[in-house]
Amino acid sequence: xxxxxxxxxxxxxxxxxxxxxxxxxxxxxxxxxxxxxxxxxxxxxxxxxxxxxxxxxxxxxxxxxxxxxxxxxxxxxxxxxxxxxxxxxxxxxxxxxxxxxxxxxxxxxxxxxxxxxxxxxxxxxxxxxxxxxxxxxxxxxxxxxxxxxxxxxxxxxxxxxxxxxxxxxxxxxxxxxxxxxxxxxxxxxxxxxxxxxxxxxxxxxxxxxxxxxxxxxxxxxxxxxxxxxxxxxxxxxxxxxxxxxxxxxxxxxxxxxxxxxxxxxxxxxxxxxxxxxxxxxxxxxxxxxxxxxxxxxxxxxxxxxxxxxxxxxxxxxxxxxxxxxxxxxxxxxxxxxxxxxxxxxxxxxxxxxxxxxxxxxxxxxxxxxxxxxxxxxxxxxxxxxxxxxxxxxxxxxxxxxxxxxxxxxxxxxxxxxxxxxxxxxxxxxxxxxxxxxxxxxxxxxxxxxxxxxxxxxxxxxxxxxxxxxxxxxxxxxxxxxxxxxxxxxxxxxxxxxxxxxxxxxxxxxxxxxxxxxxxxxxxxxxxxxxxxxxxxxxxxxxxxxxxxx
Amino acid sequence: xxxxxxxxxxxxxxxxxxxxxxxxxxxxxxxxxxxxxxxxxxxxxxxxxxxxxxxxxxxxxxxxxxxxxxxxxxxxxxxxxxxxxxxxxxxxxxxxxxxxxxxxxxxxxxxxxxxxxxxxxxxxxxxxxxxxxxxxxxxxxxxxxxxxxxxxxxxxxxxxxxxxxxxxxxxxxxxxxxxxxxxxxxxxxxxxxxxxxxxxxxxxxxxxxxxxxxxxxxxxxxxxxxxxxxxxxxxxxxxxxxxxxxxxxxxxxxxxxxxxxxxxxxxxxxxxxxxxxxxxxxxxxxxxxxxxxxxxxxxxxxxxxxxxxxxxxxxxxxxxxxxxxxxxxxxxxxxxxxxxxxxxxxxxxxxxxxxxxxxxxxxxxxxxxxxxxxxxxxxxxxxxxxxxxxxxxxxxxxxxxxxxxxxxxxxxxxxxxxxxxx
Numbered sequence: 001x002x003x004x005x006x007x008x009x010x011x012x013x014x015x016x017x018x019x020x021x022x023x024x025x026x027x028x029x030x031x032x033x034x035x036x037x038x039x040x041x042x043x044x045x046x047x048x049x050x051x052x053x054x055x056x057x058x059x060x061x062x063x064x065x066x067x068x069x070x071x072x073x074x075x076x077x078x079x080x081x082x083x084x085x086x087x088x089x090x091x092x093x094x095x096x097x098x099x100x101x102x103x104x105x106x107x108x109x110x111x112x113x114x115x116x117x118x119x120x121x122x123x124x125x126x127x128x129x130x131x132x133x134x135x136x137x138x139x140x141x142x143x144x145x146x147x148x149x150x151x152x153x154x155x156x157x158x159x160x161x162x163x164x165x166x167x168x169x170x171x172x173x174x175x176x177x178x179x180x181x182x183x184x185x186x187x188x189x190x191x192x193x194x195x196x197x198x199x200x201x202x203x204x205x206x207x208x209x210x211x212x213x214x215x216x217x218x219x220x221x222x223x224x225x226x227x228x229x230x231x232x233x234x235x236x237x238x239x240x241x242x243x244x245x246x247x248x249x250x251x252x253x254x255x256x257x258x259x260x261x262x263x264x265x266x267x268x269x270x271x272x273x274x275x276x277x278x279x280x281x282x283x284x285x286x287x288x289x290x291x292x293x294x295x296x297x298x299x300x301x302x303x304x305x306x307x308x309x310x311x312x313x314x315x316x317x318x319x320x321x322x323x324x325x326x327x328x329x330x331x332x333x334x335x336x337x338x339x340x341x342x343x344x345x346x347x348x349x350x351x352x353x354x355x356x357x358x359x360x361x362x363x364x365x366x367x368x369x370x371x372x373x374x375x376x377x378x379x380x381x382x383x384x385x386x387x388x389x390x391x392x393x394x395x396x397x398x399x400x401x402x403x404x405x406x407x408x409x410x411x412x413x414x415x416x417x418x419x420x421x422x423x424x425x426x427x428x429x430x431x432x433x434x435x436x437x438x439x440x441x442x443x444x445x446x447x448x449x450x451x452x453x454x455x456x457x458x459x460x461x462x463x464x465x466x467x468x469x470x471x472x473x474x475x476x477x478x479x480x481x482x483x484x485x486x487x488x489x490x491x492x493x494x495x496x497x498x499x500x501x502x503x504x505x506x507x508x509x510x511x512x513x514x515x516x517x518x519x520x521x522x523x524x525x526x527x528x529x530x531x532x533x534x535x536x537x538x539x540x541x542x543x544x545x546x547x548x549x
Numbered sequence: 550x551x552x553x554x555x556x557x558x559x560x561x562x563x564x565x566x567x568x569x570x571x572x573x574x575x576x577x578x579x580x581x582x583x584x585x586x587x588x589x590x591x592x593x594x595x596x597x598x599x600x601x602x603x604x605x606x607x608x609x610x611x612x613x614x615x616x617x618x619x620x621x622x623x624x625x626x627x628x629x630x631x632x633x634x635x636x637x638x639x640x641x642x643x644x645x646x647x648x649x650x651x652x653x654x655x656x657x658x659x660x661x662x663x664x665x666x667x668x669x670x671x672x673x674x675x676x677x678x679x680x681x682x683x684x685x686x687x688x689x690x691x692x693x694x695x696x697x698x699x700x701x702x703x704x705x706x707x708x709x710x711x712x713x714x715x716x717x718x719x720x721x722x723x724x725x726x727x728x729x730x731x732x733x734x735x736x737x738x739x740x741x742x743x744x745x746x747x748x749x750x751x752x753x754x755x756x757x758x759x760x761x762x763x764x765x766x767x768x769x770x771x772x773x774x775x776x777x778x779x780x781x782x783x784x785x786x787x788x789x790x791x792x793x794x795x796x797x798x799x800x801x802x803x804x805x806x807x808x809x810x811x812x813x814x815x816x817x818x819x820x821x822x823x824x825x826x827x828x829x830x831x832x833x834x835x836x837x838x839x840x841x842x843x844x845x846x847x848x849x850x851x852x853x854x855x856x857x858x859x860x861x862x863x864x865x866x867x868x869x870x871x872x873x874x875x876x877x878x879x880x881x882x883x884x885x886x887x888x889x890x891x892x893x894x895x896x897x898x899x900x901x902x903x904x905x906x907x908x909x910x911x912x913x914x915x916x917x918x919x920x921x922x923x924x925x926x927x928x929x930x931x932x933x934x935x936x937x938x939x940x941x942x943x944x945x946x947x948x949x950x951x952x953x954x955x956x957x958x959x960x961x962x963x964x965x966x967x968x969x970x971x
Binding site: 410438522 | 593678719
């Protein structure tokens with residue numbers, strides 16, 4: 001039926017063009033500028049008539065409600081019909097978003113085998129610095145040497161005493177690490193071999209009120225898994241979000257495949273979605289990858305509004321998805337979660353315990369074997385990397401950087417650090433502290449770039465072995481339009497950054513500060529010719545705005 | 550490679566004791582080697598592109614214009630005095646003469662411009678920014694070959710100090726620095742660069758004899774002795790009289806006075822297109838400029854939006870002028886719209902001047918408006934304003950001033966849209 005439609009439409013179009021030629025030939029015109037102009041004008045008038053008629057048709061179809069199903073009622077085939085948008089899902093058109101802007105950084109070291117390995121980590125930690133919006137010195141409720149169960153409270157913020165931060169594992173508190181000005185940097189727990197879990201008063205989801213549910217989530221330690229926008233902060237216990245958004249795929253470089261993550265935990269994922277549905281008067285939105293073959297856990301999820309996205313990074317970022325589904329306006333509060341956070345919340349109800357399980361990916365060109373690992377929040381990564389890391393190459397010791405998270409937004413944790421609270425990826429990367437002769441003119445080694453001054457743009461499937469060299473020095477903003485090319489949002493990033501730098505609050509708000517978090521501008525920071533620190537500028541702006549209230 | 554790096558690092562001057570020397574060292578060091586800095590916070594890998602590479606791509610795109618421009622200086626000189634009239638006759642003389650005229654201009658522009666840039670960088674204590682790489686390469690191309698060097702030095706100093714450093718350096722300037730340099734010469738020394746009479750290097754006016762070639766200077770003498778060894782033809786003493794009717798008005802000036810037919814009488818269309826006519830050093834050859842434009846577009850350095858909309862703007866206005874010109878073929882209005890593109894320096898302005906990202910509009914919508922307005926205003930200045938025979942320099946500077954306003958309204962529209970959504 002649909003393909004028939006395309007054939008009819010295309011032949012209509014061609015016959016129109018052909019008609020013009022026939023008229024020309026029969027008139028026996030001998031050429032000359034004026035004749036061509038006349039013919040051109042004739043075609044133009046016809047096209048205008050066609051477009052006007054077509055738009056009227058579409059309007060009519062909309063007003064009588066005929067195009068609800070997303071069927072194209074226009075006489076003209078849309079580009080998707082002509083060339084195929086590459087969207088593999090069968091979904092109504094208004095729920096499929098094809099994003100043109102974006103850039104995939106194609107790095108070496110992807111985990112190709114989807115087997116999930118079990119590797120024991122020795123210690124686990126929770127870092128208060130992973131949560132934005134906390135006081136620098138939270139109240140630690142455990143002492144070094146004390147034993148805790150998985151799900152036992154280990155600290156809370158003095159201003160938000162109801163929101164508890166819990167231990168991901170059972171074991172002995174090994175150390176409370178302090179950072180600058182006696183702030184708490186990390187609480188480290190030595191895990192027991194046999195895990196024991198904290199007991200809960202079970203809550204009946206169907207009968208509990210929203211407040212009871214919130215209190216339960218906050219007390220049980222899963223509340224900090226919810227992030228709130230604007231500002232990308234710890235969710236406010238008092239707030240009722242307009243909507244809740246969940247992105248079920250990650251387009252960042254070397255990111256884990258969500259299908260692997262959710263495998264075997266589909267029930268908990270759905271349970272989590274049901275819990276979240278109780279927390280908002282709006283909807284729970286799922287952003288689903290339209291280009292690959294997403295897991296049934298996502299495509300068959302119930303009680304949610306599913307939207308499909310196709311595009312390069314950052315199409316998988318929840319901020320980009322919110323922008324296209326229902327953007328954040330001044331005064332709105334929305335919550336966002338990742339897939340594993342939803343699973344943790346769901347497990348609280350399906351298994352009745354605080355489930356900190358995380359499937360993470362070890363990736364990077366500097367690994368012998370990139371792979372998936374099943375562990376828990378805050379795991380120490382030393383055991384994972386042991387004997388898997390390439391330390392020496394060509395007889396020279398490599399200087400490496402180990403990241404919790406991806407190369408755009410991750411944090412440097414060293415080779416014995418602990419996984420961040422929200423991270424599901426460990427990336428190993430080479431340091432790049434070297435001088436390169438005429439490196440700016442003739443790059444000798446291939447490097448990732450969006451610029452077509454490098455031959456790499458002719459080989460889109462080429463995988464790069466990137467390093468941390470800045471490839472140039474910081475400069476003033478010079479090149480324009482490059483951020484807009486990689487960020488599929490209607491936001492003028494460079495102008496927003498400038499308004500933050502000059503503390504122009506009105507402009508910041510007007511240009512869409514509320515819609516952004518660091519992860520969204522990370523790709524802009526990567527492509528920036530002037531090597532500007534966009535993520536930290538944005539955070540500065542978000543903090544300033546939050547202080548203003 | 551490594552020993553050189555070691556040596557260079559050893560001779561690095563102390564930053565506190567001699568800031569100027571250190572800035573100078575830093576400038577040359579980062580030119581020779583890309584820095585070994587690594588990412589701190591934020592993203593952990595960075596795109597291979599930096600400002601140096603961006604700028605040098607623009608300079609590379611101009612190289613074809615440089616080559617032909619150099620040769621054309623010599624070619625026009627000898628054509629004027631009726632010697633070596635064929636294009637490739639006296640090749641070595643024309644090339645040598647072109648270099649003798651061009652190199653001093655190139656060197657003076659860079660010594661003055663970079664000198665000021667280095668001094669400001671050391672005063673402000675930051676690294677030397679690459680803006681002058683492009684400006685310095687553009688300036689010789691848009692100057693007449695016979696411009697006195699002191700005028701060049703003054704105008705470069707004016708453009709860099711008032712046009713750029715006063716606003717805060719690279720990336721902060723409102724006006725295109727290279728054009729500001731030219732407009733300074735244009736208004737301060739109008740007899741040198743009016744764009745009315747053609748510029749041919751080495752021609753002077755004698756009260757009794759009329760136009761004649763100047764005496765060749767000592768550089769030509771050195772070249773002569775070299776050519777002598779090879780038994781090639783030499784410059785000689787100079788003083789040859791200019792061929793009757795050779796010097797005179799530019800195509801644009803003729804078009805303004807007598808219309809298109811007169812222009813084609815004096816200059817062949819092929820010569821106007823290929824650039825074998827007198828003019829500023831690098832702006833005459835349309836195919837080579839378009840080659841540069843193609844490099845900029847393929848590499849994505851320059852904005853295709855500005856180029857395309859500028860072309861559309863100029864074409865539409867020129868067509869409109871054709872329409873209102875009626876049957877008056879002597880009018881400038883009646884010059885065929887497509888001929889407007891190969892007379893004068895439209896393409897050079899389009900490829901290298903209007904696309905400067907700092908002074909152009911910075912939003913995509915703004916770029917469409919900005920380019921279109923340059924095209925339209927430039928064509929109006931060229932055809933309708935009797936005082937200025939060419940319009941692009943003034944049109945671009947004019948729209949440079951308006952670019953922030955255009956951006957302002959584009960951003961306001963974005964803000965309004967966001968508000969209306971709430």
